[in-house]
Amino acid sequence: MKPPKGSVAIENRDNRIRLRWSFNGERYCLSLGLNYTQINLKAAQQVANQIELDILSGNFDLSLNKYKPAKISFANKSKLSKNPNLLEVWDVWVNSLKLTSRTKNRHYMQIRGLIRKANPKLKDPKWFTKIDTLSPEIWNSRLSYLSSCLDWCIDKGYAAENPYKGLKRRKSATKAAKPFTKQEINSIILAFRTDQFCPQSSSYKHSYYADYVEFLFLTGCRPAEAIGLQRKHIDLERNEIVICSVLARGDNGETSSNKRVRKETKTGNIRYLTMTERLRQIMESRCADLQPDCLVFRSPKGLAINDNNFTRRQWKPVLEGLGIEYRKPYTTRHTMASIAIEQGIPLTGVAYLLGHKDTTMVMRTYGHMINRPSLPEIDI
Structure with a gap:
């Protein structure tokens, strides 16, 4: 199986994330200014995917400006209160991901609505366990997003542990795919x-x-x-x-x-x-x-x-x-x-x-x- 054309490699350079790839015989290198962590790797993968898609579709930005992360205007401790609640931290985390409006308006905004309604403290997951209006599949999906947010909090020093990782996922009825004969x-x-x-x-x-x-x-x-x-x-x-x-x-x-x-x-x-x-x-x-x-x-x-x-x-x-x-x-x-x-x-x-x-x-x-x-x- 041949490697994809214009594939982008994600590297660890002195514990910082760096992207490397080739295009039209030229080698390119882009530092995202992010620490090499699991959360930041997800953001880096989004940038890598965009570069690969642009190369394939003929929309590659030779200046690389399109792929450079914009400065996060309020993703720092000085913009958070001393004891931030989950909603405040959620907004900072989502903005740090630099999502497209389309992506942000779906799962992230829906979860924000749940958080806003319950107004929970940062380290208290009990509010989420009481939700019974979501299907098991969607509840489990929402749990993954919340857990990622708390992992980011640990990485940034806002929390020492992730209480959402201890929540048990809900069982759902598995429907076997029935293919056509x-x-x-x-x-x-x-x-x-x-x-x-x-x-x-x-x-x-x-x-x-x-x-x-x-x-x-x-x-x-x-x-x-x-x-x-x-x-x-x-x-x-x-x-x-x-x-x-x-x-x-x-x-x-x-x-x-x-x-x-x-x-x-x-x-x-x-x-x-x-x-x-x-x-x-x-x-x-x-x-x-x-x-x-x-x-x-x-x-x-x-x-x-x-x-x-x-x-x-x-x-x-x-x-x-x-x-x-x-x-x-x-x-x-x-x-x-x-x-x-x-x-x-x-x-x-x-x-x-x-x-x-x-x-x-x-x-x-x-x-x-x-x-x-x-x-x-x-x-x-």
């Missing part, structure tokens, strides 16, 4: 290509999305990755597809084309997918007359695909018509991963194809498929 895959793709369940009067033909559906099955890409795929991400000479960004929903979950935002992939990884023969046929056909920045998959009006409309108008009618148990389009991703595991692709390889940094998520989701023993033969 090969017969179901073939039936779905055929129904899309033949407009089998599309009303003749409809202006939204299923067949228009047939390549998009087959692409999801063949690659296991997230829908937002497929929706955001551009012609310049298809390298026919190298026979590979570069998955480096997505067209994500708007800040408030909007799916319309004009509200979508181009950003890095969910995990910040860039991956290179070698095309199968069938996938190459689809890409050659679709890319023939496209300019580099054009979307490979578009709506009938030439805009980015609205995944909500696609699911309601195309996906659901096809599955209902075929009598196939409903599963979200995202299940195409689980399907590809399951087939890859069945064919003996190593877990590290499956994780790479899915865009995960390691095999943790693969083991958690598909562990029941790995080295599963058969029942013994018992003479009765």
Whole structure:
């Protein structure tokens, strides 16, 4: 597996974080002015991801000003009260992360609302244990953010210990991913290509999305990755597809084309997918007359695909018509991963194809498929 082009290395230079990479034959080095700690490494990884994405998309800032951390105006002890509460510290920590407005307005602001309502002391986690309006998954996620904030407090000297690390995570009902069978895959793709369940009067033909559906099955890409795929991400000479960004929903979950935002992939990884023969046929056909920045998959009006409309108008009618148990389009991703595991692709390889940094998520989701023993033969 070849290393990603323009990859950025994160180094420890005298206990300070430094980034190093090469671009167009030139070597670059950038010091972030941060101590080499676990919390600061997360911030450094965000900068590294942005540099890699800009190199790949042709937006690299040669001056490096775009990647230099701005001065934190109030992330120091003099701006905090002598005994700050959690809300005060939370605001300073969030600002120190230099998040985009889009990112800050989601989980961080939602957690801030919980903190503001409870107004807890810095070292008292009891308020959080009393919250019963969140699902176990979301509660556990919020706990991770709070724990990271307290780790930062320890690093800055605001606290001596992290009381949130002692909280027990809540158990959630694990729903096993149910991939589509090969017969179901073939039936779905055929129904899309033949407009089998599309009303003749409809202006939204299923067949228009047939390549998009087959692409999801063949690659296991997230829908937002497929929706955001551009012609310049298809390298026919190298026979590979570069998955480096997505067209994500708007800040408030909007799916319309004009509200979508181009950003890095969910995990910040860039991956290179070698095309199968069938996938190459689809890409050659679709890319023939496209300019580099054009979307490979578009709506009938030439805009980015609205995944909500696609699911309601195309996906659901096809599955209902075929009598196939409903599963979200995202299940195409689980399907590809399951087939890859069945064919003996190593877990590290499956994780790479899915865009995960390691095999943790693969083991958690598909562990029941790995080295599963058969029942013994018992003479009765």
